[in-house]
Amino acid sequence: MNRVQVLAFARMGWRDWLELDVPAYIYVFKVLLACLLAMWFSLRFELQQPRTAMMTVAIVMQSQHSGMVFAKSYYRLIGTLAGIGVSLLLVALFAQERVLFLLSMTIWIGLCTAGSMVYRNHQSYAFVLAGYTLCIVGLPAAASPEHAFDIAVGRISEIFIGLFCATVVSDLIFAKRLGNVMLDAVRRRFRDFTMLLHAASDGVSSSHEPMLLNFVGDIFSLESYRASSALENDGSRARRLRLGQLNAEFMEVSTTFHAFEQLLRRQEKTGRKEVKDGLRILYRDLGEVVAPDGEVAHTEREAAAVAARLALFRTSLGSGFSAVDARLPPDITASQRMDFETGKELLLRLVDELLAYTRTYTSLANRQGEGGAAQVSFNLGRHFDPLAVSLAGVRGALALAITASIWMLTEWGSGIEAITLGVVTSTLFATAFSPTKAIRQFFTGAVIAMALAYYCNFHVLPDAQGFFMLALAISPGIICAAWLATRPETAVTGAGMFMVFLMRLGFGSTYDANPVAFLNDAIADLLAILLSGIMYALIDLSGSGWSRQRTSSALRKLVVDACREPLALRRANLESGARDLVQRSGSARRMGEPEDRLVIDWLFSVLEIGHAVIALRKELNVHGACAPLEHALEAIARYFEAPAGPARDTAIVAVNAAGAAVDASAIAPASRREMRTMLHFIRSALQDDESARIATGGME
Amino acid sequence: MTMPREIAFFDALIPSLVLAFLAAGGIxxxxxxxxxxxxxxxxxxxxxxxxxxxxxxxxxxxxxxxY
Structure with a gap:
């Protein structure tokens, strides 16, 4: 190897280090700084528990972006205030009567856990905190009611100091602005999607579903960024609205893309070669327009060129179709002709939606015309399974009830510690994709933290003099935990380590560690985590076959609603609802298992048929009632309610009849074609082997 | 004009600085x-x-x- 090569390698290594490792080091440094700052303030103000302030810092700074820290702080404050309010109320009502006190506490915890399942991200976290605060304020306050108010004020002050330090540090020092992160995410997604489209139109890519599933995750992370960026407030409101619009448009265009791909796939298998080739040619043209020679647009400026080319392509598409049409052989059957018409309709729609999406994307770049496009508020909404939510509530309540009864029956000295950690763990991971795994990691973190805290409390702290020495003594634990938290695989371990290490630190306003109490509390902590692990295993809402069946049927319910409900015509509702359900179930991450595979199959089937049903009903609304069509919709709804072979056959027959009725009716040609093609699309989707497979639960 | 250093809020004395902090934050x-x-x-x-x-x-x- 000569010198030039060595230098090149060194430079590459240097760049990798800058991009990957340095942000992690900066993050660790920021967490440490904020923690120490919070500790200093708490000690300076002579508050009782500096650890509460430090814990707040650790919790809030779990995300590396300052906008997320703001959002989390905001919700932490709300959650804490709610929790403290309820604590004072309960202490005022039931301080003498511990059974009643714990009973009402159980109900509150159950409600909070259920709430945390309903909401997403930080709002969900606010519910966890409202429950957890009851443990750190309510329980000690009930033990000494005369100090209840002081305890509440003390905890509020500490939490406030923690929030203040965390937000100031994360916003001032090497801040990672959410605006840039979002722009990166949006750019990457446009790039990935156009690349996917280009590859698919070439017929190279074998399966595009994994990619589309990745996009589902992206849609929700962008949404959470978007919601948090409201607090960062560098960009204007118009920009945030536009990002929401972008998300909604992206969902539509990816569904249409999938539908078109499915249609082509069916043509490969059963259709006529000329029809398939004709559609392929135009599709390939579209791929070339979006990404000439596989060169995708990296910036908004390049995307503007794509938009211009797309608009041009759209106008020339009509003559393109006529040319293909002219080349179709004369002996083609009516059904094959319909195949072509349907493909044409879908391709037109794909181009239209892609154009709208690209235009919205490019409009993000120009900041002058921000008042431009019509601004509708896009809300992803919340789609959840009420039964799962209530079971999660019961689980949280049970975890508390069990620890509390053990505490009362055995006069357990460390009962409060056990209850606190039990409640935290049994509510915190309710929304995790795999709670049992998360609990295992949390447990590991807790054990490491115990060892570190023991050494710190009884070998280092007694010799420490002054603030500087104190800071030095506790820094290693914080650094370790923060470093673990930077890597996704060990993030939960880091969180567990943080929480337990800070909880077990042996100083309040003065040194107060005691080995016997420490060991008792440590055992209580571990028992509490084990207990919540057992509860998660007993009431398993994410990994069980049962819950996946619930998800599938909730997905199908979306199509049933689209067929029957008079108001469910908004496509955004279907698009975001289906994706939300799958995202919550976590099936997209476990594609290997057949049951999860089934959920994903239903997702795509629901999106595909649902969007056709909605298009159909839009036309129906314009032209008034048509009995065979409504009959067909009802048949589809029935099939989706209880998928089975016979129901499918009935639906296909009904759709055929509706097609014939539309042909014979006196509806204007343009919308008649639209209705006809959608019916044809639904029929071919229903007839597909793929849908036969999922209807029988993947048994065939 | 100087404000009192502590203000009675439902009979709980809170430092006026807290109010100042909240007001400044809100503004x-x-x-x-x-x-x-x-x-x-x-x-x-x-x-x-x-x-x-x-x-x-x-x-x-x-x-x-x-002050």
Whole structure:
């Protein structure tokens, strides 16, 4: 190897280090700084528990972006205030009567856990905190009611100091602005999607579903960024609205893309070669327009060129179709002709939606015309399974009830510690994709933290003099935990380590560690985590076959609603609802298992048929009632309610009849074609082997 | 004019500084939103620093009326 090569390698290594490792080091440094700052303030103000302030810092700074820290702080404050309010109320009502006190506490915890399942991200976290605060304020306050108010004020002050330090540090020092992160995410997604489209139109890519599933995750992370960026407030409101619009448009265009791909796939298998080739040619043209020679647009400026080319392509598409049409052989059957018409309709729609999406994307770049496009508020909404939510509530309540009864029956000295950690763990991971795994990691973190805290409390702290020495003594634990938290695989371990290490630190306003109490509390902590692990295993809402069946049927319910409900015509509702359900179930991450595979199959089937049903009903609304069509919709709804072979056959027959009725009716040609093609699309989707497979639960 | 150092809030004495802190925070948030929507932050080198400085100025100004 000569010198030039060595230098090149060194430079590459240097760049990798800058991009990957340095942000992690900066993050660790920021967490440490904020923690120490919070500790200093708490000690300076002579508050009782500096650890509460430090814990707040650790919790809030779990995300590396300052906008997320703001959002989390905001919700932490709300959650804490709610929790403290309820604590004072309960202490005022039931301080003498511990059974009643714990009973009402159980109900509150159950409600909070259920709430945390309903909401997403930080709002969900606010519910966890409202429950957890009851443990750190309510329980000690009930033990000494005369100090209840002081305890509440003390905890509020500490939490406030923690929030203040965390937000100031994360916003001032090497801040990672959410605006840039979002722009990166949006750019990457446009790039990935156009690349996917280009590859698919070439017929190279074998399966595009994994990619589309990745996009589902992206849609929700962008949404959470978007919601948090409201607090960062560098960009204007118009920009945030536009990002929401972008998300909604992206969902539509990816569904249409999938539908078109499915249609082509069916043509490969059963259709006529000329029809398939004709559609392929135009599709390939579209791929070339979006990404000439596989060169995708990296910036908004390049995307503007794509938009211009797309608009041009759209106008020339009509003559393109006529040319293909002219080349179709004369002996083609009516059904094959319909195949072509349907493909044409879908391709037109794909181009239209892609154009709208690209235009919205490019409009993000120009900041002058921000008042431009019509601004509708896009809300992803919340789609959840009420039964799962209530079971999660019961689980949280049970975890508390069990620890509390053990505490009362055995006069357990460390009962409060056990209850606190039990409640935290049994509510915190309710929304995790795999709670049992998360609990295992949390447990590991807790054990490491115990060892570190023991050494710190009884070998280092007694010799420490002054603030500087104190800071030095506790820094290693914080650094370790923060470093673990930077890597996704060990993030939960880091969180567990943080929480337990800070909880077990042996100083309040003065040194107060005691080995016997420490060991008792440590055992209580571990028992509490084990207990919540057992509860998660007993009431398993994410990994069980049962819950996946619930998800599938909730997905199908979306199509049933689209067929029957008079108001469910908004496509955004279907698009975001289906994706939300799958995202919550976590099936997209476990594609290997057949049951999860089934959920994903239903997702795509629901999106595909649902969007056709909605298009159909839009036309129906314009032209008034048509009995065979409504009959067909009802048949589809029935099939989706209880998928089975016979129901499918009935639906296909009904759709055929509706097609014939539309042909014979006196509806204007343009919308008649639209209705006809959608019916044809639904029929071919229903007839597909793929849908036969999922209807029988993947048994065939 | 100086404000009393502690204020009775439902019979709980709280330092006036807390009120000043909350008021300064609220006003900062309002100003922040206004400036953000007008796009003023695009002309600033370090918006976060500006925001903290704005808050510090307001809080100190209110604090001066107490002490």
């Amino acid at each position: 900062t948030l309002m100003l922040d939103r206004m400036l953000g929507n007008r796009g003023i932050y695009r002309y600033l080198w370090y918006p976060a620093l500006f925001r903290v400085a704005l808050f510090a100025c307001l809080f100190s100004a209110f604090g001066l009326t107490v």
